[in-house]
Amino acid sequence: MEIAEASSTQKKIIDAAIKVFSEKGFEGATTSEIAQEAGVAEGTIFRHFDTKKGILQGILISAVTSFQRPQIMVSLARMIEKGEDHSCVSMVKEQLDVIEQQLPLLKLLFxxxxxxxxxxxxxxxxxxxxxxxxxxxxxxxxxNMREFRCFDSNLMAITLISSLWGYVIWKQIASEEETIDEEEALIQVLHIWLKGVQANLHDC
Amino acid sequence: MEIAEASSTQKKIIDAAIKVFSEKGFEGATTSEIAQEAGVAEGTIFRHFDTKKGILQGILISAVTSFQRPQIMVSLARMIEKGEDHSCVSMVKEQLDVIEQQLPLLKLLFxxxxxxxxxxxxxxxxxxxxxxxxxxxxxxxxxNMREFRCFDSNLMAITLISSLWGYVIWKQIASEEETIDEEEALIQVLHIWLKGVQANLHDC
DNA sequence: ACATAATGAGAGTGATTGCTCACTCTCACA
DNA sequence: TGTGAGAGTGAGCAATCACTCTCATTATGT
Structure with missing residues (x-):
């Protein structure tokens, strides 16, 4: 299992780098700090990655594989097609929790x-x-079924994603304030969007 | 005009720092680069600001004064109160252009x-x-007038702002793609939100 | 048990960076 | 003319950082 062993060290470095980069930013982080967080010698880092920037690219590669077609988007797509079925909303909520666990990585990349x-x-x-x-x-x-307004599809998708993203970010920033129930908030965000894109009778 | 002269140099430094910081990030930027961009000696910077971080705080102070109650938000508030009056939408569009000019500064601060x-x-x-x-x-x-759904007001405001922000960021990232007319896009974003928050007859 | 590869520890290097300091220039005022 | 304050300058310092090198130690596969 030489590859697995090798990539286990590599994985330790990548996980540590995600943590340090997301706390201090790419330029603000030091390779020695990443090594310490990973529990490896600093020289070991450069056996696995040519440069500091190579670590960032390593993070990107590992992230791309896990974020192609993330489950939450599949759930959202299903919700869109079926309308606001309750089972779909709760599915979206579950997947949103998964996203929030990966929030440092996502923010780092963006x-x-x-x-x-x-x-x-x-x-x-x-x-x-x-x-x-x-x-x-x-x-x-x-x-096509005349159930949604004939607006630009990309734009509609963007308003949906950014509303959800905005809610997640705000929840994190203003964590101290009194906030409404998470599930209720998510339902409201989705309902606003769903009603907003619904077609009027005389549309199109 | 000794004060004016002094603060003119200070303003040059701040403007240069906004440019350099927003291109390279705070840690990625160097004080010598800021000095060069400002057309002053590096030592001059430290006559006006104690430390590099002091420059960032200087930027923040000057930004806070200009972004308290930005005009676009006043326009948005008016649009919300009046409904989607056409004059309001075009006002929002004008102010959005202003925001876009300040986009590097805003992204830097965030x-x-x-x-x-x-x-x-x-x-x-x-x-x-x-x-x-x-x-x-x-x-x-x-x-209160039963014209909007009885959702959380903060949440409704967040969905509005993040939809607009998402549109602005997307427009900048995907600038090469064929995109619909700017004004039309803005109208669609606002209409989605306005319809989304409108009360149903049987609501509340 | 042996050969090979991977790692840890840590000193070292050259380049860079934030910041300092001695000095100059200007100009108001005595 | 002399003086002192304030703004500006830029060479230079001490520290840091990405990255390298060496060598002893450990782990792996056969």
């Missing part, structure tokens, strides 16, 4: 994409675009 | 807020909270 063009391109092509296409397709079906 | 607690607290207290309160208040009025 934020660092600003400064590293290759990161931005890969995220756009391998994560953002597929997700948008998946949702747009489901939205398109409902549009 | 990014660095992750790593600098004081920055996060000031943004939250001086910018985010006032804006949310303003919108929540306008939303509350319509709720």
């Amino acid at each position: 934020y660092e994409a600003q400064f590293h063009t290759e990161v931005q391109e890969i995220i756009l092509e391998k994560i953002a675009r597929p997700i948008l296409d998946l949702l747009s397709q489901s939205i398109g079906k409902r549009k | 990014y660095e807020a992750q790593f600098h607690t004081e920055v996060q607290e000031i943004i939250l207290e001086k910018i985010a909270r006032p804006i949310l309160d303003l919108l929540s208040q306008s939303i509350g009025k319509r709720k």
Whole structure:
């Protein structure tokens, strides 16, 4: 199991890097700190990654494989196609919890994409675009059935995703404030969007 | 005009720092680069700011004054209270253009807020909270008139802001793609939200 | 048990960076 | 003319950081 052993060290480094990068940012983090967090010698890092930036790319690669077609988007697409079936909403909620556990990684990638063009391109092509296409397709079906307004499908998908993202981020920032029940909040966000995109009788 | 002269240099430094910080991030930027961009000697920077971080705080202070109650939020609040009056929508669009010009500064502040607690607290207290309160208040009025659904006002405001923010960010990232007309897109985003929060007859 | 590869420990290197400090320039005022 | 305060300068310092090298130690596969 030489590969597994090797990649176990690699995995330790990547996990540590995710933690340190997300706490201090890519430039603010030091390789020695990552080594310490991973419990390996600093030199070991450079046996697995050529440069510090190589670690970031390693994180990206491991993230891309796990975020292609994430389950929450499949659940959202199903919710869109079926309407606001209760089982779908609770499924979305479950998957949202999974996303929140990966929030440091997601924020790290989205934020660092600003400064590293290759990161931005890969995220756009391998994560953002597929997700948008998946949702747009489901939205398109409902549009064809005259059940959704004839707005731009991409735009509708974007308002859905950013509403959810905005809720997640706000929940994290304003954690001290009195907030309504999580499930109720999620239902409200989804209901606002679903009602917002519903077709009027005289539309189109 | 000794004060004006002094603060003119200070303003040059701050403007340069906004540019360099937003391109490379706070940690990725160097004071010598900021000095070069500002057209002053590196030593001059430290006559006006104690430390590199002091520059960031200087940026924050100047941003807070210009983003308290930004005009776009006043326009949005008016739109909420009046419904989707056409003059309001076009006003929102104008103000959105202003926001887009300040996008590097805004993204910089949001990014660095992750790593600098004081920055996060000031943004939250001086910018985010006032804006949310303003919108929540306008939303509350319509709720009282039974014209809006009796959802959480804060949550409704968040879905509105994040939909708009999501549209702005997406427009910037996917600039190469064929996109619909800007004004039409904005109208669609606002219409989705407005219809989404409208009360049903049997609500509440 | 042996050969091979991986790792830990840690000193070392060259480049870079935030910041300092001695000095100059300007200008108001005595 | 002399003086002192304040703004600006840029060479230079001490510290840090990404990355390398060496060597002893451990783990693996046969």
